Amino acid sequence: MTDVRSHDPRAQIDALIREARQARERSDAAALAAAADAVLRINPREPRALVFKGDAFSAQGDHRSAMSFYGAALAQGRATAASPPDLRAELQHAAAAQAEGARRFEQGLRDGLARRGFDPATSSSRFAASLDLMTGKPLYCQQPKFYMFPGLPQIEFQPRETVAWLAEVEAAAPAIRAELDAILAEPALFAPYIEDRANRPRNDQAGLLGNDAWSAVFLWKDGVEVPEIAERCPQTMKALAAAPLCRIPGRSPSILFSKLQAGATIPPHHGLINTRLICHLPLVVPPDCWFRVGGEERRWKAGEAWAFDDTIEHEAANDSDQDRTILIFDVWKPEITAEEQDLIRALFATIDASGAAAPRLGV
Incomplete structure (x- = not known):
């Protein structure tokens, strides 16, 4: 040496x-x-x-x-x-x-854990999350842009047993699809989901502002019924009767048919408030359409609904050569009590009365 x-x-x-x-x-x-x-x-x-x-x-x-x-x-x-x-x-x-x-x-x-009985599909989801953290995977948390309600579970896709009413929505999928088909026959009804608003600064949001790549037809928008569309979709509205829709006057619920064009993507983003879940009922779903919330990626399947926390980073893509269309609506998280719902409504009513800046909630 x-x-x-x-x-x-x-x-x-x-x-x-x-x-x-x-x-x-x-x-x-x-x-x-x-x-x-x-x-x-x-x-x-x-x-x-x-x-x-x-x-x-x-x-x-x-x-x-x-x-x-x-x-x-x-x-x-x-x-x-x-x-x-x-x-x-x-x-x-x-x-x-x-x-x-x-x-x-x-x-x-x-x-080693599998030999000792661990199955990520059926074992404790909290332990599975701890294992992800130990092996260096990122931790995705609620990051609401406007209103944070503390103490709620950090859950990406809501466990199915806590949203049992989704089964009723799924059962109505054929009837909802029939109503959607009539809407799809009139393409002019769809408008870009990200709108240019005269009273707000322009925010292009990754090229989606005013872009038909992601468009929607609303049955309810920002807590207000759109009667000319809702009246055409009675089976859709009937299917949502059992859903605990997030009702905040002037802000929610929003109920819409959301279309993502062939080849389009929705970049990673976060929602505004963490007291609700966003629900998807896939209706027109070609292959190669996927959706990610936090660390979990799923594929839409026609008639199979899910609920997720949109304040956790999420993104979507349609990698097929056909348009994808789903029903979207928002509901209260099951942990939010009736008293808390009333208080949240009172909070936003107070904001409205004061004239303070507060965003619409959208989905």
């Missing part, structure tokens, strides 16, 4: 780094570790040496220790103002090794 006492520190480090690379090329883990240790005695934060130390542990099968050194190398690399090409290459190697280590760690966890 290089005699580190006979050179200035930078020259010593450069020589030892060359030795470490040569040792790695010939798969000599002991020599690799020795050269890395010698560099780290001179500069404990040298990112190349941290990568080499990680490689040495990895070659010995100690992946946990290797991951800690790769992580330290990447942290030091981010703190380096200008990275020379050889350092960038080592950091890319460390990032790839760390990603593979994380994949191996997660697979080992999931395999």
Whole structure:
């Protein structure tokens, strides 16, 4: 090994780094570790040496220790103002090794838990979420743009047993589809979902402002019935009679047929208030249409409804060559009591009476 006492520190480090690379090329883990240790005695934060130390542990099968050194190398690399090409290459190697280590760690966890009875489809959803966090997946939380009601569960798609009335809506899907077909026969009834409002600044919202790519026909809009449409859809309104519609005068519910054109996308976004759920009843659903809420992605299937929290990041896409159309409406979350519903209505009524700025709620 290089005699580190006979050179200035930078020259010593450069020589030892060359030795470490040569040792790695010939798969000599002991020599690799020795050269890395010698560099780290001179500069404990040298990112190349941290990568080499990680490689040495990895070659010995100690992946946990290797991951800690790769992580330290990447942290030091981010703190380096200008990275020379050889350092960038080592950091890319460390990032790839760390990603593979994380994949191996997660697979080992999931395999071991499966042998011990864990099934993500039927076991505790809270434990499943904790496992996602432990394995580095992002935590998606409610982020309402306007009104936050504390203490509500952070749930992406609402458990079906808590919205049992959805079965009645699904049972009416054929009748609702017949009413939708009559609406679809008049394309001029659809208008862009994101409207340009004269009394508000223009907000293009990823090119969707005034764009027919995402359009709607409203039966109710911002808490007000649209009679010329609602009267044409009596079976749709009848199907929603059992739903706990979120009634806030001047704001909700909104009930609409929502069309997403072939090839269109709705970018990730958050809703305004976290005291309600948004419900989807798919009606015209070609293949390759998907919807993501937080960390869970689903495919729409005709006649199969769901409810979700729109204050958790969500997005949609129609990757098919046909339009997708669904029924959308909003309901109170089951945790919101009758008293709390009244108080929330009183809150918005007070805002309206004061003239203070407050958004429409939309869906």
